[in-house]
Amino acid sequence: MTYCKSNSQVKGKVYGVDFSDEMVIAATKRVKKDIDDGKVELINGDVTDLSCFASNTFDRVFHCNCYYFWPDMDTITSELHRVEKLNSRTNKALEGPRPFSIW
Numbered sequence: 001m002t003y004c005k006s007n008s009q010v011k012g013k014v015y016g017v018d019f020s021d022e023m024v025i026a027a028t029k030r031v032k033k034d035i036d037d038g039k040v041e042l043i044n045g046d047v048t049d050l051s052c053f054a055s056n057t058f059d060r061v062f063h064c065n066c067y068y069f070w071p072d073m074d075t076i077t078s079e080l081h082r083v084e085k086l087n088s089r090t091n092k093a094l095e096g097p098r099p100f101s102i103w
């Protein structure tokens with residue numbers, strides 16, 4: 001996200017998925033300019049079913065502080081794998097105490 005925002009040469013788009021109305025509303029406020037600029041699209045949906053995305057769509061998948069809430073890890077990892085391009089990268093992050101925190 002930061003990379004797409006800071007580099008005007010990057011033509012990519014960031015998609016976010018969350019099934020919480022509140023989270024989507026909060027995130028929409030936070031990245032409104034990027035949504036307006038067409039750099040970000042937020043989807044109120046369940047990662048168990050990413051059928052709104054074609055297979056082999058994404059160069060990167062990133063999830064943070066999420067997978068321990070997922071009810072069916074096999075289905076979701078399979079969906080994430082389906083929508084990723086071959087040789088893409090998945091980054092998983094968990095918030096932790098410094099110095100191990102990633103932010």
Ligand SMILES: C[S@@+](CC[C@H](N)C(=O)[O-])C[C@H]1O[C@@H](n2cnc3c(N)ncnc32)[C@H](O)[C@@H]1O
Nearest residue numbers: 017018019020023045046047048064065066069
């Ligand atoms: C602890 S919050 C983390 C939010 C954000 N990534 C962060 O680090 O601040 C976990 C999020 O996962 C979402 N979530 C959990 N299961 C989900 C699912 N099956 N599909 C979509 N979102 C889900 C919840 O609604 C919640 O917003």
